[in-house]
Amino acid sequence: MPDASDRLAANLAALVQTGRVRSRRVVEAREQGGVRLHVDGRDCLAFCSNDYLGLADHPEVVEAFCGAARAWGVGSGASHLISGHTAEHHALEEELADLVGRPRALLFSTGYMANLAIGATFAGRGAWVLEDRLNHASLLDAGLASGARFARYAHADVAALRERLGRRPAGAGALVMSDGVFSMDGTVAPLRELAAACAAAGAELCIDDAHGFGVLGPHGAGCVAAAGLGPEAVPLLMCTLGKAVGTFGAFVAGPAPYIENLLQRARTYIYTTALPPAVAAATRAALRVMQAEPWRRQQVLQLAQRFRAGACRLGLQPLPSGTPIQPIVLGPEAAATVASAALYERGFWVPAIRPPTVPAGSSRLRFTFSAAHSTDDIDRLLDALATLVQRGLFAGVQGT
Numbered sequence: 001m002p003d004a005s006d007r008l009a010a011n012l013a014a015l016v017q018t019g020r021v022r023s024r025r026v027v028e029a030r031e032q033g034g035v036r037l038h039v040d041g042r043d044c045l046a047f048c049s050n051d052y053l054g055l056a057d058h059p060e061v062v063e064a065f066c067g068a069a070r071a072w073g074v075g076s077g078a079s080h081l082i083s084g085h086t087a088e089h090h091a092l093e094e095e096l097a098d099l100v101g102r103p104r105a106l107l108f109s110t111g112y113m114a115n116l117a118i119g120a121t122f123a124g125r126g127a128w129v130l131e132d133r134l135n136h137a138s139l140l141d142a143g144l145a146s147g148a149r150f151a152r153y154a155h156a157d158v159a160a161l162r163e164r165l166g167r168r169p170a171g172a173g174a175l176v177m178s179d180g181v182f183s184m185d186g187t188v189a190p191l192r193e194l195a196a197a198c199a200a201a202g203a204e205l206c207i208d209d210a211h212g213f214g215v216l217g218p219h220g221a222g223c224v225a226a227a228g229l230g231p232e233a234v235p236l237l238m239c240t241l242g243k244a245v246g247t248f249g250a251f252v253a254g255p256a257p258y259i260e261n262l263l264q265r266a267r268t269y270i271y272t273t274a275l276p277p278a279v280a281a282a283t284r285a286a287l288r289v290m291q292a293e294p295w296r297r298q299q300v301l302q303l304a305q306r307f308r309a310g311a312c313r314l315g316l317q318p319l320p321s322g323t324p325i326q327p328i329v330l331g332p333e334a335a336a337t338v339a340s341a342a343l344y345e346r347g348f349w350v351p352a353i354r355p356p357t358v359p360a361g362s363s364r365l366r367f368t369f370s371a372a373h374s375t376d377d378i379d380r381l382l383d384a385l386a387t388l389v390q391r392g393l394f395a396g397v398q399g400t
């Protein structure tokens with residue numbers, strides 16, 4: 001029998017053979033809201049960050065972080081339920097609940113942990129968890145780890161969801177979890193239809209708005225508010241803070257008894273160190289900037305539209321997204337990696353997204369935009385894409 005190191009070496013060799021080895025680039029410096037990076041000894045323009053509003057290096061956010069680190073120290077020193085829950089965390093929870101119009105909010109160290117907490121707390125043995133097939137891995141893992149009966153329905157197919165909800169035995173609870181904005185597609189879930197299906201079937205609905213919070217809806221309250229839906233329609237809302245808000249962490253917002261259940265029972269809340277208070281303070285500053293500078297939301301959405309229009313003129317058709325995530329599907333994995341490498345050679349960092357992150361045959365370039373980009377940045381990217389189109393790198397894409 002091979003020993004562990006032989007087995008691990010064989011696992012890695014198998015990955016190399018499938019061409020799916022992942023590697024990291026070391027970012028040596030970043031400027032201009034993180035869109036200009038120094039990587040591998042040279043400069044590049046990045047279209048791969050989720051810092052959609054360019055807040056991660058905003059002077060007021062950085063100053064709030066430094067000031068709070070001086071006041072509170074760097075680490076929180078304990079979990080929330082021991083002694084790690086500071087006035088900064090508490091005020092942030094109140095401000096977040098207010099912003100999304102929910103009675104209470106609870107901070108988590110990451111969105112991944114928040115989703116695991118929701119699955120474990122609101123579903124369990126005997127219940128069903130139903131999820132969109134294209135949900136983020138953290139939601140899928142939450143369903144799998146919950147101990148509930150777990151099933152996925154076809155992407156955005158509310159009729160399929162209804163049918164599955166109707167098949168559950170009498171008395172079985174159900175939790176439906178969906179990305180609000182699908183992270184690899186940029187498209188928004190059919191929120192009104194999902195809410196109606198859940199209400200009709202007596203199921204709980206949880207929307208993960210990692211990519212809509214801060215960008216969509218009134219005051220950046222997210223895709224649920226943008227769809228005109230309130231807390232009755234979507235009782236559980238999970239949003240991350242490491243994307244448009246530019247800091248780190250996540251929160252779940254909902255009715256007080258739901259949030260109190262998470263606080264009392266969720267192991268990924270209870271058994272982990274609280275976020276550093278300086279992160280909470282920086283997040284509070286980022287929320288203030290978000291409100292004071294609504295042009296950031298408009299700017300990022302306009303830049304994404306400028307890119308879409310230019311890409312369509314080149315015969316490339318991004319997925320039908322009205323968000324800062326604009327993917328162009330190339331199909332085969334090699335086509336996406338070759339196009340990504342060719343852009344990188346020209347100084348543009350656009351990641352190739354391949355299985356298992358997306359379904360086989362739908363590998364893509366995933367462009368993400370930021371309010372820190374300029375129109376000139378978008379035009380330079382489009383010029384580079386035009387060169388690649390001429391060289392036939394997008395030959396397999398419909399319309400070219």
Ligand SMILES: Cc1ncc(COP(=O)(O)O)c(C=O)c1O
Pocket residue numbers: 109110111112113136138179183208210211240241242249250
């Ligand atoms: C839709 C979605 N949900 C959850 C997460 C996880 O959030 P976090 O990075 O805070 O763990 C991400 C991305 O990271 C995401 O894209």
